[in-house]
Amino acid sequence: MSYEFQRIEKKWQGRWDSEHAFAARNASDKPKFYGLIEFPYPSGEGLHVGHPRPFTAMDIVTRKRRMQGYNVLFPIGFDAFGLPTENFAIKNKIHPSVVTKRNIATFTSQLKMLGYGFDWDRVVDTTDHEYYKWTQWIFIQMFKRGLAYKASMPVNWCTSCKCVLANEEVVNGVCERCGSEVVRREKSQWMLKITEYAQRLLDDLDTVDYVERVKIQQKNWIGRSTGCEVDFATTAGETLRVFTTRPDTLFGATYMVISPEHAILKTWETKLTNLTEVQAYQDASARKSDFERTEMAKVKSGVRLSGVAAINPVTGGEIPIFISDYVLATYGTGAIMAVPGHDTRDWEFAKLFDLPIIEVVAGGDITQAAYTDCDTGVMVNSGFLNGLTVADAKVKIAEWLTDKGLGTEKVNFKLRDWVFSRQRYWGEPIPIVHCEHCGYVALPESELPLLLPDVEKYETTDNGESPLAAMTDWINTTCPQCGAPATRETDTMPQWAGSSWYFLRYTDPKNADALASRDALDYWTPVDWYNGGMEHTTLHLLYSRFWHKFLYDIGVVPTSEPYTKRTSHAFILGEDGQKMSKSRGNVINPNDTVAEYGADTLRLYIMFIGDFEKEAPWSTSSVKGCKRFLDRVWNLAETRIGGGEGYSATHEKAVNRAIAKVSSDIEEMKFNTAIAALMTLVNEFSDSPPNRGDIKALLTLLSPFAPHIADELWEIQGFKGTASLAPWLDFDPSKLIDDTITIAVQVGGKLKGTVTVPSDADDEAVKAAVFADSKVARIVEGRELKRVIVVPKKLVNLILG
RNA sequence: GCCGGUGUGGCGGAAUUGGCAGACGCCCGGGACUUAAAAUCCCGUGAGGGCAACCUCGUACCGGUUCGACCCCGGUCACCGGCACCA
Numbered sequence: 001m002s003y004e005f006q007r008i009e010k011k012w013q014g015r016w017d018s019e020h021a022f023a024a025r026n027a028s029d030k031p032k033f034y035g036l037i038e039f040p041y042p043s044g045e046g047l048h049v050g051h052p053r054p055f056t057a058m059d060i061v062t063r064k065r066r067m068q069g070y071n072v073l074f075p076i077g078f079d080a081f082g083l084p085t086e087n088f089a090i091k092n093k094i095h096p097s098v099v100t101k102r103n104i105a106t107f108t109s110q111l112k113m114l115g116y117g118f119d120w121d122r123v124v125d126t127t128d129h130e131y132y133k134w135t136q137w138i139f140i141q142m143f144k145r146g147l148a149y150k151a152s153m154p155v156n157w158c159t160s161c162k163c164v165l166a167n168e169e170v171v172n173g174v175c176e177r178c179g180s181e182v183v184r185r186e187k188s189q190w191m192l193k194i195t196e197y198a199q200r201l202l203d204d205l206d207t208v209d210y211v212e213r214v215k216i217q218q219k220n221w222i223g224r225s226t227g228c229e230v231d232f233a234t235t236a237g238e239t240l241r242v243f244t245t246r247p248d249t250l251f252g253a254t255y256m257v258i259s260p261e262h263a264i265l266k267t268w269e270t271k272l273t274n275l276t277e278v279q280a281y282q283d284a285s286a287r288k289s290d291f292e293r294t295e296m297a298k299v300k301s302g303v304r305l306s307g308v309a310a311i312n313p314v315t316g317g318e319i320p321i322f323i324s325d326y327v328l329a330t331y332g333t334g335a336i337m338a339v340p341g342h343d344t345r346d347w348e349f350a351k352l353f354d355l356p357i358i359e360v361v362a363g364g365d366i367t368q369a370a371y372t373d374c375d376t377g378v379m380v381n382s383g384f385l386n387g388l389t390v391a392d393a394k395v396k397i398a399e400w401l402t403d404k405g406l407g408t409e410k411v412n413f414k415l416r417d418w419v420f421s422r423q424r425y426w427g428e429p430i431p432i433v434h435c436e437h438c439g440y441v442a443l444p445e446s447e448l449p450l451l452l453p454d455v456e457k458y459e460t461t462d463n464g465e466s467p468l469a470a471m472t473d474w475i476n477t478t479c480p481q482c483g484a485p486a487t488r489e490t491d492t493m494p495q496w497a498g499s500s501w502y503f504l505r506y507t508d509p510k511n512a513d514a515l516a517s518r519d520a521l522d523y524w525t526p527v528d529w530y531n532g533g534m535e536h537t538t539l540h541l542l543y544s545r546f547w548h549k550f551l552y553d554i555g556v557v558p559t560s561e562p563y564t565k566r567t568s569h570a571f572i573l574g575e576d577g578q579k580m581s582k583s584r585g586n587v588i589n590p591n592d593t594v595a596e597y598g599a600d601t602l603r604l605y606i607m608f609i610g611d612f613e614k615e616a617p618w619s620t621s622s623v624k625g626c627k628r629f630l631d632r633v634w635n636l637a638e639t640r641i642g643g644g645e646g647y648s649a650t651h652e653k654a655v656n657r658a659i660a661k662v663s664s665d666i667e668e669m670k671f672n673t674a675i676a677a678l679m680t681l682v683n684e685f686s687d688s689p690p691n692r693g694d695i696k697a698l699l700t701l702l703s704p705f706a707p708h709i710a711d712e713l714w715e716i717q718g719f720k721g722t723a724s725l726a727p728w729l730d731f732d733p734s735k736l737i738d739d740t741i742t743i744a745v746q747v748g749g750k751l752k753g754t755v756t757v758p759s760d761a762d763d764e765a766v767k768a769a770v771f772a773d774s775k776v777a778r779i780v781e782g783r784e785l786k787r788v789i790v791v792p793k794k795l796v797n798l799i800l801g
Numbered sequence: 802g803c804c805g806g807u808g809u810g811g812c813g814g815a816a817u818u819g820g821c822a823g824a825c826g827c828c829c830g831g832g833a834c835u836u837a838a839a840a841u842c843c844c845g846u847g848a849g850g851g852c853a854a855c856c857u858c859g860u861a862c863c864g865g866u867u868c869g870a871c872c873c874c875g876g877u878c879a880c881c882g883g884c885a886c887c888a
Binding site: 002216223243244300325328330331337346414534537608609623631678743753787794799 | 881
């Protein structure tokens with residue numbers, strides 16, 4: 001019999017809603033648990049089948065915590081600023097806020113349709129001015145402390161979106177959103193000084209419980225390297241400073257390379273005898289997009305500076321200087337000492353320009369390739385470093401450089417400051433005005449929120465200015481400091497702004513005086529468990545850690561890390577094993593699955609599909625298996641079973657085993673095996689009818705996974721309260737032990753059969769049972785028994801001669 | 802190139818971390834019920850061989866350690882994700 005999921009699911013969703021069944025309390029005697037999912041971007045397409053995987057996972061975890069007696073905060077909100085909405089608005093001539101409201105309504109009904117135990121009283125919307133008031137407030141605090149600054153710099157410019165992108169938004173040289181070409185363009189931008197937090201963002205990874213691959217990815221992204229800055233004298237008079245992680249190889253530095261953007265080139269204009277050639281190379285580099293620069297990476301190019309040379313500080317020899325775009329202006333000092341013997345790139349370049357290659361660490365064959373993996377090598381051709389190991393040479397040369405005033409030890413990071421301006425309409429206005437006398441001035445906090453004005457057109461202007469730039473009456477204002485005429489900043493913030501602190505707002509979402517009260521923050525933060533996608537590891541996750549540390553530094557939040565624990569899910573693929581996409585036509589709409597099988601089935605299937613951390617293809621026929629399982633549960637409990645609420649003697653062990661398995665599997669996010677354990681239990685119940693207590697246990701364990709059917713059957717059975725809020729179960733370890741156990745019997749490591757012995761049998765008794773077995777007797781007969789290995793409760797291995 | 806991960810039946814995936822490989826589910830085959838079908842229930846289902854009890858092989862590939870290896874070690878291949886001239 002198929003159960004009436006439509007009626008049941010609607011009934012319970014209505015009841016949970018009207019009773020605010022899962023609302024969190026800001027004060028409670030219970031221990032708190034704050035479970036968080038990444039709030040969705042409310043796109044026009046509605047909920048994607050990718051959403052329910054992490055949502056259901058955390059719903060299961062938080063439902064279990066609630067049943068375990070925690071005061072649980074499991075909130076939901078919408079990250080609603082952003083390009084797709086704006087593009088839709090432009091195309092359809094509808095205000096983005098209208099589009100956003102509509103999309104949020106769709107998402108809300110879909111999320112409710114799936115039965116999530118969110119606290120619907122705490123919904124946050126990043127485009128609500130009561131919310132973005134505080135996003136702006138945080139920006140002003142950063143500005144006041146010098147962490148937000150304006151800089152003219154080459155930025156990534158999307159030719160289609162007509163918009164500046166953060167480095168993180170450029171993927172393989174194209175725009176992450178639209179796939180169009182990204183070129184480099186000089187522009188004045190608001191920047192956030194995330195680099196000032198680089199070391200702390202790295203160090204504090206040791207204090208949090210993140211899955212290892214997230215930590216590794218963040219570490220790589222931050223990219224700390226230690227080395228020295230070394231000053232090279234030049235024949236022109238100026239010194240040229242380089243950064244190197246291999247100061248030990250200084251004797252092997254046979255030339256230098258500076259980036260085409262290096263400032264010293266301007267100084268040397270009169271001294272260069274091949275200035276036109278140099279400038280031609282500079283121009284060519286400037287015109288290249290990042291994509292072209294990386295595409296051409298395989299082939300080195302460059303120009304030797306004529307008329308100027310550098311002096312190697314240890315050898316005293318003159319070495320040539322080149323410009324080449326394989327040296328980046330934005331890392332280190334924008335200049336390097338080239339050691340072709342021990343650096344692959346330098347080796348290639350030296351071969352191309354026929355430059356000397358000197359071996360300074362013995363062990364490789366530098367005529368064939370650069371010898372880079374040489375930590376164990378010994379220094380040669382290196383004067384006072386000869387005979388030292390690489391490690392010792394690094395120490396000695398650093399001392400020598402410091403002593404001579406030629407260099408210092410230095411740490412560099414790959415992490416760059418965060419480009420925080422977008423030339424777009426649908427984002428938080430940056431609350432800054434520009435005054436001719438005072439420069440950039442922050443709005444007084446009393447003037448927040450700075451509302452996004454209504455404009456006629458949402459398109460970026462042709463010269464790449466925000467649509468706000470056309471609003472002269474909005475732009476023109478007075479300086480809050482001196483009262484002189486001033487103009488507003490017309491750029492808006494990137495989408496990452498609102499999502500960098502939303503989890504704080506959930507603790508106190510309606511507070512008008514602060515982003516959240518200190519009491520609420522003290523009580524709820526840090527987030528105990530945050531699950532999200534790997535794709536946010538180097539963007540959202542790092543940004544929000546940065547903002548949180550800043551807020552901690554200015555005394556707003558009580559902890560320096562926002563999230564205690566971070567786990568990550570993988571995507572669900574289409575039935576064809578490919579990534580789901582509209583163009584492939586393999587997208588599964590959760591609405592369809594819910595309509596046909598019900599929300600409980602969808603939840604169950606999505607968790608049963610496979611390892612939570614691995615991608616798994618959708619399978620419509622497997623969905624049916626989960627529906628069948630729920631039908632069988634229904635059939636077991638659709639009429640009230642009489643009797644007491646203890647477990648039956650028949651099922652006592654099975655029930656205890658299921659409690660143990662489901663409890664631990666949820667903690668480890670092994671939802672697939674937890675569900676398998678529930679299926680096994682139901683199979684046993686089908687073989688031999690369960691009593692009232694057995695059913696109660698089943699419904700309790702099922703409740704986090706399939707809450708609607710669990711609550712309905714709970715009510716039919718007349719148990720107290722609801723399954724959703726029933727106490728979680730403990731198991732009795734003594735009930736997990738069987739009276740007899742099956743021991744595997746191996747001969748020479750190969751399985752030959754099994755014997756059954758009492759579970760408390762000692763080794764001798766087990767051996768006796770093995771030798772009493774007729775089959776074993778037959779095999780062993782007439783052969784010498786050399787050794788018997790007994791693994792308690794597992795197996796016996798007989799080694800024959 | 803560098804960093805991380807994965808490789809197990811026809812399919813999704815299990816395996817208490819060195820101890821009975823394939824739990825659970827899907828698909829498929831057979832049977833019951835039905836006028837029939839669907840649904841449901843029962844049986845079977847890694848491959849090969851044998852009438853049978855049973856035997857042999859089997860966790861990407863090659864080798865090693867071990868009484869015993871999906872698991873540990875060395876090497877190879879394939880796929881996925883991230884970074885990508887970061888000096």
